[in-house]
Amino acid sequence: MDIFLNKDIVKNLDLSNYDIATYVAIRSIYHSTKKEFYISTEMLAYELYGCDIPERAIVQIKTSIVRLAEFGLYDIVQPLNKKSGSYVVKDKSLYFDTNEEGVYFTVISSDEVRKIMTLDSKKNKAALLRFFINVVGTFNRKHKINTDTGTKTNFVGFVSQSYIGSLSDINDGVAVDYFKILEDAKVLYVYRHNQAIKNNDGKLKSITNHYGRFEDRAYIEQFAWEYEENILGSNTKKANTKRALMAKYNFIVSDPEKNISRYTDDELVQIYKYVVSRNEKQQEIGLTDIRDLSVLENISCVQSYIALQESDVNNTDTTTDIDNMLDAMFDDEVGTTEEM
The missing domain is CATH 1.10.10 (Arc Repressor Mutant, subunit A)
Known part of the structure; x- marks a missing residue:
């Protein structure tokens, strides 16, 4: 199931990682036709973790439900059980129109959320989820490739790790670690160029890596090869023709x-x-x-x-x-x- 997330909320660094994870869980059950609805700590924890819910997550989510109300996403109409974290809430700004000009959003899947939140890693899973959302949010919607099955868009990004890290308020080293964890888990795929180009001052500069979802790795590679052809010329085109033929064979x-x-x-x-x-x-x-x-x-x-x-x-x-x-x-x- 696709989960639509408002970028203005995800990028707000006043919200903690668990605030964002809780927002993701709420958006996964949200229906725009229901202005008032019921949420509970256990319900949202299940959306994130499935049946194997860490005890510490219950505490974090319970706190974040209240924080998101204070942030203005919804009003708490009636606390059903404050101790367990069960509430009837009324939408204030959970809804957004994806077709409205100036509204920017990111789409992730419920399967991706569960996979990240249940990774066998000592890293903070909510921080990893936020990082992943920000990575997907940098995919360039204008770039496309022609494939054997049609045109593919909105699948590849190529901004710096420093910029992606800044979106989650983490340093370059942590961003590198998070990329590796998500690559090893086959959530993300990174195409690392081994070519270099000359700057205007004549100095060599490495080509920025291209990245995207692991399931889109063939498309990412095709885009990266075509990118190399455009900036490096015929020798790269010859090598990429070989890769394309082998990709078709596979x-x-x-x-x-x-x-x-x-x-x-x-x-x-x-x-x-x-x-x-x-x-x-x-x-x-x-x-x-x-x-x-x-x-x-x-x-x-x-x-x-x-x-x-x-x-x-x-x-x-x-x-x-x-x-x-x-x-x-x-x-x-x-x-x-x-x-x-």
Whole structure:
């Protein structure tokens, strides 16, 4: 389930990490049609943790329910049980119109919340959740890529760790730690560029990393490769063409019945030719990362291509531009392994 969060609230550093976590829990059960509704400490804790609720979380959430009322998100209409933290509340500023100009919001999922809040880590989970929300909030909505299934937007960010850390009021070192924890948990994915560009003064500067959700890692890599092409030119474009072909191969073999139909005959032959040549180069230098060709070899257009190569009718030269391009790529980079 998607949870819509007002950025003005999330970025307010007067609110504690548990205030923000409690806000997330309230927004996960919130319905705009109900101006008055019931909340309790246990209810909100369940939204964050599931059934395995830490005892200290109950205390923190109970305090944050009152703090968020004082902050002006809602009015407490009736305390049902102050001791346990059960209240009837009335909405004041929980609601916001996502279509209204000047209203900025971030969307996370309930699964992401639960995964972060139940991580096996000694770090403050509420702080990690706030950090994650701020990372997602820096995704650039204007940038997009064309994929095999359509256009992908709002999936990648590339601001500095210092800036992201400042949103959560943490220093660079803590931001690095939080990124690593969320990467290891496969919540976030970071593409780290190993290229550098020259500033206007001629000094080398590393390219800012690109990051996003782990589930979007293939799209993040594609965006990062295209970004490198735009600023570094043809040599990078050649390497990225190799990566794209291998990414398509991986996509096909992950679910052949579903994914083969997404490509034209020419694209399927190009993918096959690349993997064949790559396998040959791997064998020549004694590497064992040989990719299975059986799925590709069962595709009719690939079978026709193989038959044409084997027949060599009238010694006709069947070499194409793509053949020459692939040969040049293989000569440039031998013995490398490409992954999605």
